[in-house]
Amino acid sequence: MSRGRQILVAGGTFSIALGIGFVMQNGDALAARFTPDGPQDSVAAQPLSEPMASAQIAADPLPVVATPAHDDIQTAMVLPAEEPVPSLPDAAVQLAAADPAQADLGAPVAPLPEAASQNCDATMVAEPSAGGIVRLSLVAPCAPDTAAIIHHQGMMFTILTDTAGQAVVDVPALAEVSVFVAAFDDGTGAAATAMVPELAMMDRAVLQWQGMDGLQLHALEFGAGYGEAGHVWSGAPRDAAVAVSGEGGFMMRLGDPAAVNPLMAEVYSFPSGQAPRDGTIVLSVEAEVTPANCGRDIAAQSLQIAPGTTPEALDLTMAMPGCDATGELLVLHGMLHDVQLVASRN
Numbered sequence: 001m002s003r004g005r006q007i008l009v010a011g012g013t014f015s016i017a018l019g020i021g022f023v024m025q026n027g028d029a030l031a032a033r034f035t036p037d038g039p040q041d042s043v044a045a046q047p048l049s050e051p052m053a054s055a056q057i058a059a060d061p062l063p064v065v066a067t068p069a070h071d072d073i074q075t076a077m078v079l080p081a082e083e084p085v086p087s088l089p090d091a092a093v094q095l096a097a098a099d100p101a102q103a104d105l106g107a108p109v110a111p112l113p114e115a116a117s118q119n120c121d122a123t124m125v126a127e128p129s130a131g132g133i134v135r136l137s138l139v140a141p142c143a144p145d146t147a148a149i150i151h152h153q154g155m156m157f158t159i160l161t162d163t164a165g166q167a168v169v170d171v172p173a174l175a176e177v178s179v180f181v182a183a184f185d186d187g188t189g190a191a192a193t194a195m196v197p198e199l200a201m202m203d204r205a206v207l208q209w210q211g212m213d214g215l216q217l218h219a220l221e222f223g224a225g226y227g228e229a230g231h232v233w234s235g236a237p238r239d240a241a242v243a244v245s246g247e248g249g250f251m252m253r254l255g256d257p258a259a260v261n262p263l264m265a266e267v268y269s270f271p272s273g274q275a276p277r278d279g280t281i282v283l284s285v286e287a288e289v290t291p292a293n294c295g296r297d298i299a300a301q302s303l304q305i306a307p308g309t310t311p312e313a314l315d316l317t318m319a320m321p322g323c324d325a326t327g328e329l330l331v332l333h334g335m336l337h338d339v340q341l342v343a344s345r346n
Contacts, residue, residue, distance in 0.1 A: 273307060
């Protein structure tokens with residue numbers, strides 16, 4: 001990454017995302033709604049046909065985490081009740097002919113109801129894997145080439161289904177009992193849960209925003225400089241294998257830029273429970289001034305989790321410089337805490 005461009009120190013308005021505590025700390029209660037005996041390692045959840053309580057978030061300029069009302073959560077997560085079986089009429093019942101030759105083939109055939117001809121229920125499966133990653137497999141037969149928003153512990157990003165209405169995405173988990181919801185614009189969707197015990201040994205930092213605002217999350221591990229081996233960002237993301245071995249952290253970018261005004265996120269992960277040595281990871285957020293964002297306000301949100309601490313969230317609103325500064329970089333201070341590491345003694 002070239003650092004030849006002018007670096008500007010950015011000032012913005014920060015605020016605490018008050019709703020994040022509710023959203024991030026109720027995974028157990030939500031996961032229990034989808035499994036009869038509590039969450040399992042991999043659970044295919046029932047489809048949700050009621051409008052999502054969090055759907056209104058997607059309509060906002062920025063995916064801020066709102067505190068949903070208790071009644072809304074009940075509505076969003078309760079499965080539709082069974083329809084009563086209608087009583088049979090008293091009229092005589094005409095049986096079908098046992099011999100096909102005797103059947104009246106000229107009689108008109110009533111069309112099948114649309115619901116019977118195709119099952120439109122969306123389903124999703126969550127499968128945990130190494131590095132605290134969960135693979136989501138979404139199947140929505142009646143939603144081909146359609147955008148859906150994945151909601152997880154306050155993090156949100158947009159995915160697109162393919163021509164068959166399917167999508168597969170790997171997501172860094174933000175809770176040991178992880179609940180994932182896929183929501184479509186029409187209010188339908190699906191949910192799934194997964195157990196991710198590795199998260200007890202993992203630090204994670206999330207930067208999320210809406211649209212293509214040129215935002216980036218950077219991590220400098222153990223005193224590394226920009227462009228060096230310990231500089232982890234979307235241009236040098238590494239993969240989860242580095243964390244599994246305890247050698248370092250990795251970055252994942254979530255969200256499909258092909259969607260209209262997508263919700264995007266970047267997640268940095270470090271296996272702090274098996275740190276190779278004492279040290280510090282410096283986390284920073286940068287915003288590139290582009291023709292799309294110059295001269296206007298941009299908004300972003302950070303989420304941060306660490307073993308044994310309460311999850312934190314922060315909202316940012318900032319006025320970008322004018323378009324004569326296109327190509328310059330702004331460094332945003334204060335959105336994330338640096339990670340202080342103590343070497344594992346195991």
